[in-house]
Amino acid sequence: MRKQEESYQNKGNINGNISNLIFSEKLFLKTQNRLLLLLGIFILALSLRIGRAMELERIEKDGTELILIAKNINESGFSGAFAENPRLPPLYILLILCGIKIGFSPEIVGIFISVVAGSLIIFPVYLIGKRLFSDIFPSLLAALFIAIYPNLARLSAEVLRDPLYQLLSISAICMIIEGISKQKKVFFALAGFFTAFAVATRNEGIEILIIFFIFLLIETLILISDKRNFYSSLARNTWIFAIFAITFISFALPFEISLKGTKSSWTIIDRRVYNFIMGFFQN
Amino acid sequence: MGTCKIMSFSEAIFSFFLRIIDMVFPIFWFFLIIFLIFSCKKEIFTKIRNSAVLRMIILYFVMILIFRFVLLKSGYPYQGRYLHQLTILSVFPAAFGFCKSLDLIKKYIKRELTICFLLIVVIICAVKILIPPDNKEWLKLIPETIIAHSPSNEGKIFLISSIRDSRLSYYSNAEYHPFIKHNDSVGKITERAIYTKKIIDGKEKLVRENFGKGYNALCNAVKNWGGDNVFILLDSDKETIENQLKELGIKINFIHISDFKTHKGQKISLYQGEKDK
Numbered sequence: 001m002r003k004q005e006e007s008y009q010n011k012g013n014i015n016g017n018i019s020n021l022i023f024s025e026k027l028f029l030k031t032q033n034r035l036l037l038l039l040g041i042f043i044l045a046l047s048l049r050i051g052r053a054m055e056l057e058r059i060e061k062d063g064t065e066l067i068l069i070a071k072n073i074n075e076s077g078f079s080g081a082f083a084e085n086p087r088l089p090p091l092y093i094l095l096i097l098c099g100i101k102i103g104f105s106p107e108i109v110g111i112f113i114s115v116v117a118g119s120l121i122i123f124p125v126y127l128i129g130k131r132l133f134s135d136i137f138p139s140l141l142a143a144l145f146i147a148i149y150p151n152l153a154r155l156s157a158e159v160l161r162d163p164l165y166q167l168l169s170i171s172a173i174c175m176i177i178e179g180i181s182k183q184k185k186v187f188f189a190l191a192g193f194f195t196a197f198a199v200a201t202r203n204e205g206i207e208i209l210i211i212f213f214i215f216l217l218i219e220t221l222i223l224i225s226d227k228r229n230f231y232s233s234l235a236r237n238t239w240i241f242a243i244f245a246i247t248f249i250s251f252a253l254p255f256e257i258s259l260k261g262t263k264s265s266w267t268i269i270d271r272r273v274y275n276f277i278m279g280f281f282q283n
Numbered sequence: 284m285g286t287c288k289i290m291s292f293s294e295a296i297f298s299f300f301l302r303i304i305d306m307v308f309p310i311f312w313f314f315l316i317i318f319l320i321f322s323c324k325k326e327i328f329t330k331i332r333n334s335a336v337l338r339m340i341i342l343y344f345v346m347i348l349i350f351r352f353v354l355l356k357s358g359y360p361y362q363g364r365y366l367h368q369l370t371i372l373s374v375f376p377a378a379f380g381f382c383k384s385l386d387l388i389k390k391y392i393k394r395e396l397t398i399c400f401l402l403i404v405v406i407i408c409a410v411k412i413l414i415p416p417d418n419k420e421w422l423k424l425i426p427e428t429i430i431a432h433s434p435s436n437e438g439k440i441f442l443i444s445s446i447r448d449s450r451l452s453y454y455s456n457a458e459y460h461p462f463i464k465h466n467d468s469v470g471k472i473t474e475r476a477i478y479t480k481k482i483i484d485g486k487e488k489l490v491r492e493n494f495g496k497g498y499n500a501l502c503n504a505v506k507n508w509g510g511d512n513v514f515i516l517l518d519s520d521k522e523t524i525e526n527q528l529k530e531l532g533i534k535i536n537f538i539h540i541s542d543f544k545t546h547k548g549q550k551i552s553l554y555q556g557e558k559d560k
Contacts (some may be wrong), residue, residue: 017339044405048412058422063550065455086482089464098383111349121371138378143372144401145381148408150308152371154416155364162364170371174344204350204365211346215339263482272359282289 023134034136037142038126045119045147052157062158065236070096084263089266092161093198110159118156118163122146124174131181153245161201168198172208176215179240188240192247199248200255203270209248216241299352306366307373310407314380315373321383322376331390333550344372398415421543425516426454428541432555434511441508443477443501444516446551461489462501472527474519477504484522498533505536505556512528513537513556 059067065085070093072079082088092113099109122143129139146152156163173246174196191212198205216237223230250270259266290298307315327408331337355361381404385397386397433440433455442457452459461478464470477500494503505513517524521539528535537554544550
């Protein structure tokens with residue numbers, strides 16, 4: 001790892017120069033302090049979000065439905081659950097329910113989940129940045145930008161599913177990128193795992209599966225003229241997608257199955273997709 | 284629930300463009316522009332050709348852009364936060380743009396001063412995050428007033444409301460019934476009816492209550508649902524409503540409690556059903 005870092009710095013690229021500019025020993029950094037710095041960024045993200053949450057007097061409109069569903073499950077069980085909004089995915093609601101069971105107020109639990117999830121986004125962003133820039137400074141900077149981004153931080157202090165969804169979806173993308181870089185299939189399995197939980201938080205999570213499929217298709221098709229490589233690439237990419245899809249289904253399907261018998265109409269693939277496409281072609 | 288007006292293709296593109304501008308915090312646009320200026324070179328294609336990671340990120344960005352545009356154009360009630368996936372992705376080019384701007388200014392300022400540049404960005408963003416949200420006092424006052432006036436028998440409280448904000452019923456522990464013209468339109472009071480949210484075939488739908496229209500509907504609801512456990516929230520002030528009632532010659536069975544104003548200046552009046560004698 002250390003050798004890799006040295007090689008990055010020896011490349012003398014733009015990022016390397018900037019890295020030297022700010023991350024000189026005189027200022028504060030040696031490479032082994034990187035984790036400490038990342039932790040500092042996480043604490044900054046957490047503090048800003050907690051500060052914002054403390055100013056809130058009323059939760060967001062959409063948050064009321066989530067809390068009411070969690071409260072109703074707590075009071076009367078799962079049979080009548082999700083009557084307030086049957087199409088809502090279950091993960092965030094179940095997490096609020098866990099908090100209620102422990103003895104916390106649902107609003108506090110909802111905000112806590114959002115604050116923590118919103119702050120944790122910096123880690124997958126940092127890892128993606130590392131692969132993109134081949135340098136530490138811009139990746140730390142990307143993580144810092146996430147920590148201080150007003151739109152994201154303000155949303156991370158609300159009872160909303162968005163911060164958790166953002167964390168899970170960007171983690172899935174991060175695992176895909178790690179899988180591509182390190183050529184290890186375990187990362188694609190992890191990507192499937194995160195995508196399943198992203199779908200259980202917001203229906204848009206299924207986009208990751210579609211995008212990954214398109215990506216693998218493109219990666220295979222660009223080799224079509226080179227027949228020998230094409231077939232090996234086809235076999236490898238099919239295997240990668242199978243690992244991703246199997247993990248995804250193994251973790252997403254239990255949510256759908258366990259909601260049968262309740263009033264929930266949530267499915268892994270959103271039934272409204274057809275309406276969206278029809279609406280798109282209407283004038 | 285419900286849908287918005289379906290836009291034409293050009294309207295949708297324009298609206299989407301505005302949302303994308305809004306998606307990025309202004310200070311980051313500066314870094315993104317610097318990124319665009321310095322990345323528009325031939326080498327970028329070589330980089331894309333050689334890096335599967337870059338291809339994946341670009342594909343993810345483009346596909347999310349397409350999916351969100353389809354969603355906006357389809358007439359689904361759209362919120363700015365649906366674009367936050369792109370906001371997250373935008374930090375990578377912004378970080379590059381920031382590095383490039385440091386590279387440009389390093390000739391003119393001291394090395395240590397560059398850290399101030401970063402601090403300024405952090406402070407601007409932190410201030411923006413910590414500025415208190417809009418003072419929505421009315422969202423606090425209305426539920427408090429409803430709770431204070433609720434009968435003490437612990438029966439069901441009904442809130443018939445022209446203001447479509449679920450927080451009002453949530454904080455007043457009341458059952459919410461929209462008083463609207465139809466699904467997405469409020470219309471004149473005399474054209475409105477009372478609806479109840481029901482689940483039909485796994486979908487939530489607003490079902491119209493058989494109470495008639497306008498003030499008669501409100502009177503019938505008060506009569507049928509109990510009396511003083513029924514609260515009515517109308518999007519006009521007391522004076523306007525009283526004038527309208529005089530004109531129509533209608534005698535109502537609910538009394539005025541208080542007037543409120545939203546943070547956007549809209550006048551609201553709260554009524555309570557008269558106790559069943």
